[in-house]
Amino acid sequence: MDRLIYTALSGMRASMDQQRVTASNMANAQTIGFRAEELDRRPVTLRGEALEVRAMQQGEVRGADMRGGEVFGTGNPLDVALNGEAMLAVQAPDGSEAYTRRGDLRIDASGMLMNGEGLLVLGADGPISVPPGGQPQLSADGAVTVRDPAQPLAPATEVGRLKLASPAGSQVLKGLDGLFRVVGGGVLPADEQATIVTGSLEQSNVNTSQVLVEMIDAQRLYAMRSKLIATAGDIDESGASLMRLS
């Protein structure tokens, strides 16, 4: 039997992986701050004694589409959307500094500022905490100010400032927890120019019409590749019948 079927099979596998990535993007079309993942496909040519006609298909998620999603108003004072390419620094479950675009912030019972995933939001010097009873407010440059309700006339005091990290010039990759980290470890510098929009959130940047096209594309390719295997079977069949002594 010809080796063609293995080449076609690698293609079928890649199409199914592609479909899975597309399904995951589609499922996350409404996850706040989600960045669509991209599958990168490439031929892997097998080299050897024989004629080089076998190129296997291999796909891998190479990264995320970093375009911004649409920003919509929520009216909730603790919701923030980040302008430009800035990212919000949060503390990952393993204690390291990671980055996200998800800005639905809240205050937990002990007064710590965290995002919707329950990750502590980092300021210039670690996590930000709000004194009990205080009404936190965010300003466009990321400063967190708290008004003491006992003294309504006193100016609000700053309790911290969101670390708005700039990924410019460094390579960030999406990890297994969906958070971005610097390739090879390390932290991103804070961008003093970065701004946020309060009372808004950033939608996922998954483009549904594009995702539908990708879905149909993968579906049809899969069918073509399975056809290849069937054809390889036919070729073998006719070869075998030629050799038959009858």
Next chain:
Amino acid sequence: MPTNALQVASTGLEAQGHRMQVIANNLANVGTSGFKRDRANFATLAYQDARVAGQRSSAQTAYATGLNLGTGVALQSTSQIVTQGTLNMTDQPYDLALDGNGYFQVERPDGGLVYTRAGNFSLSADGQLVTQQGFAVQPTITVPEGTTGVAIAPDGTVTAMLPGQAEPSEVGQLQVAQFVNPAGLRAIGDNFLQETAASGPAQLAAGGEQGRGNIRQGMLEQSNVNIVEELVAMIECQRAYEINSKMVSAVDNMLQNANQTLGR
């Protein structure tokens, strides 16, 4: 795992289905006084490592990046959007609204304390200020028989004209509860909310103190559900559901094709 794309698409269907339930509940409570709308929060599910970066691709080379495939989405939580609802005049003396932060504290028959923003109270047979279910508002306010002109001040002081007296006298003091994280309160039905570890303990004080809202007599707070906004969300959710179901049929189609073409 060939059918994985199917499972990923089904997580999308399930999450959107739950979100629709949240939206339906918001719309159903558009006329409930003191109701705060919920928002559904989605989160990406864990990623799976099909291949780790650095794994060998041949004797001399290694893969530069891993192959991480997302496994879909889940409805992570619902959070209450605690914005102020509009105050409506009702002119009923025992209709109270909070103009700002805070909750009224109510004692259930089993002794447990619950919190509410729905201030449509009335008097029980023995003159106590109670909710529609007959649960006593805490601290208890008892209005003696035959009193006229009960007035509740913005800070919660209750005064009344007692029979046979020319001057109004104080009959009680209402308090307003406040929480560090009001979004963490658990809704238990009947407009009541319960304290949780996430919300922190209730802190009671007079109305208008330390950021608490003032109590407004003769008014009720409407729900903060915005019908237009919810309808837009509903359409959005419906379309997302549709698109995920298309994915299910596309993957189904692929597998069917493999069966037909290869399974001869």
